[in-house]
Amino acid sequence: MQFSHRLDLLRSNVFADMDRAKARALSVGRDLIDLSLGSSDLPVADRIIDRIRDSLADPSTHGYALFHSTQAFREAVANWYTRKYGLPVDPETEVLQLIGCQEGTAHLPLAILNPGDFALLQDPGYPSHFGGVYLAGGQVYTMPMLAENGFLPIFEDIPEAVLSQARMMVLSYPHNPTTAIAPLSFFEKAVAFCQRHNLVLVHDFPYGDFVFEGAVAPSILQADREKTVSIEFFTFSKSYNMGGFRIAYAIGNREIIQALRKVKAVIDFNQYRGILNGAITALNEPQEFIQDTVNTFRQRRDAFVDAMRDMGWNVPTPSATLYVWAKLPEPWTQDSVGFCTRLVEQTGVAVSPGVGFGKSGEGYVRFALVRPPEILTQAVERIAQFL
CATH class of the missing domain: 3.40.640.10 (Type I PLP-dependent aspartate aminotransferase-like (Major domain))
Incomplete structure (x- = not known):
């Protein structure tokens, strides 16, 4: 069969690779903490x-x-x-x-x-x-x-x-x-x-x-x-x-x-x-419940950033979104895919490689704060052991 050439530009990407890495982690019994997708875990009103x-x-x-x-x-x-x-x-x-x-x-x-x-x-x-x-x-x-x-x-x-x-x-x-x-x-x-x-x-x-x-x-x-x-x-x-x-x-x-x-x-x-x-x-409806959601993610941000800094990774404190965008430490500064793949396979913590968002994202990793503070802290403990 022959297909459109435009599909060549939609070839497998790093997020598909990460999905496979997550599947491998699950297949060997890893307890997955997925911080790779910006999908809220909070309920609809x-x-x-x-x-x-x-x-x-x-x-x-x-x-x-x-x-x-x-x-x-x-x-x-x-x-x-x-x-x-x-x-x-x-x-x-x-x-x-x-x-x-x-x-x-x-x-x-x-x-x-x-x-x-x-x-x-x-x-x-x-x-x-x-x-x-x-x-x-x-x-x-x-x-x-x-x-x-x-x-x-x-x-x-x-x-x-x-x-x-x-x-x-x-x-x-x-x-x-x-x-x-x-x-x-x-x-x-x-x-x-x-x-x-x-x-x-x-x-x-x-x-x-x-x-x-x-x-x-x-x-x-x-x-x-x-x-x-x-x-x-x-x-x-x-x-x-x-x-x-x-x-x-x-x-x-x-x-x-x-x-x-x-x-x-x-x-x-x-x-x-x-x-x-x-x-x-x-x-x-009155929009006050949106602020409750934002406050929840602010608390998660603070817990995650504090835990990361305590273990030696000086990540920035974001002023917006539900993510943390952080430079990778040595020796991973030019291999965000390798870092994320190895991390999820060895610890069960899934995060997004920066290069998946474009070549200027290489050397960074994105954490989605889509879990409660205690789970985020647990994820940081696993990251610390991995590093």
């Missing part, structure tokens, strides 16, 4: 579950959910955004429901890029941002995310030859995996740059609520108030612990929203309406 459960008994929710049947959801999204950020949003033309942010960010390049066009992506960055560009036949230009630059890309370093063929830029702050936050002034610079070079500015924004100690995570639309070039992706996976429900949405420039809607129209019929009802409840 009861009132959201109750709303979804009630919907199951309503036959009107059992059919296809075409665009117009998502109107109540889109209105809830628009009202939520205006309450939170103080900017008006048209639910009819500036909001689109998604089956997870990964679906939206992976499909958008099909609406923006012609074969050979460039997308400007963060390195390290989220893997699906790369995959969507490859499926669209585009080229990737990676913008290095370096600690000395605050993990912010330097736009002036992008070659003119690339910019002449570029059609989109993808940013994501608070950033996965580095945990960096971008100030509003950086977003204003990014918007001006994209306006000047006729680029679609994509902002993946899953960790907007996951900030600590008074840190602020601005929306890209606060820097592009007229929505001239920008689209922003939001998810229920983090703030509402609804990762498995696959519910998200995009807000932004109406032409970009319409283009993505055309792609989606030939691929899916949207999410089950009962889940949409649960999401509406999540948006309309």
Whole structure:
């Protein structure tokens, strides 16, 4: 059989290798502590579950959910955004429901890029941002995310030859995996740059609520108030612990929203309406429980960072996200895959190799704080023994 050449760019990656390493650890009886995936272990709020459960008994929710049947959801999204950020949003033309942010960010390049066009992506960055560009036949230009630059890309370093063929830029702050936050002034610079070079500015924004100690995570639309070039992706996976429900949405420039809607129209019929009802409840209810979730992850962060420093690994204290991004110690500084593979096979602790997020991630490792403090402390004890 012959398959599309585009699959060559989607060949086995380090996360698939890590899955195999985890399977080997389990096969020899290791007790797995999986800190490799940013999937929350906290429960969904009861009132959201109750709303979804009630919907199951309503036959009107059992059919296809075409665009117009998502109107109540889109209105809830628009009202939520205006309450939170103080900017008006048209639910009819500036909001689109998604089956997870990964679906939206992976499909958008099909609406923006012609074969050979460039997308400007963060390195390290989220893997699906790369995959969507490859499926669209585009080229990737990676913008290095370096600690000395605050993990912010330097736009002036992008070659003119690339910019002449570029059609989109993808940013994501608070950033996965580095945990960096971008100030509003950086977003204003990014918007001006994209306006000047006729680029679609994509902002993946899953960790907007996951900030600590008074840190602020601005929306890209606060820097592009007229929505001239920008689209922003939001998810229920983090703030509402609804990762498995696959519910998200995009807000932004109406032409970009319409283009993505055309792609989606030939691929899916949207999410089950009962889940949409649960999401509406999540948006309309008082949001105090989100702060409880954030406080839980802040406590986990503190316990993990303290334990790591006590055993001699001086990891940074992140001001956002549910991760710790740390430089590897000797002799692993250029072998993040080797470190992570050996670690899980010998101790059962699974973490993510930095190179899996891009070549600029080599020499780093990402810890996802998706276990209670006592389990995180146990993981650190095993890491200390391994080192």
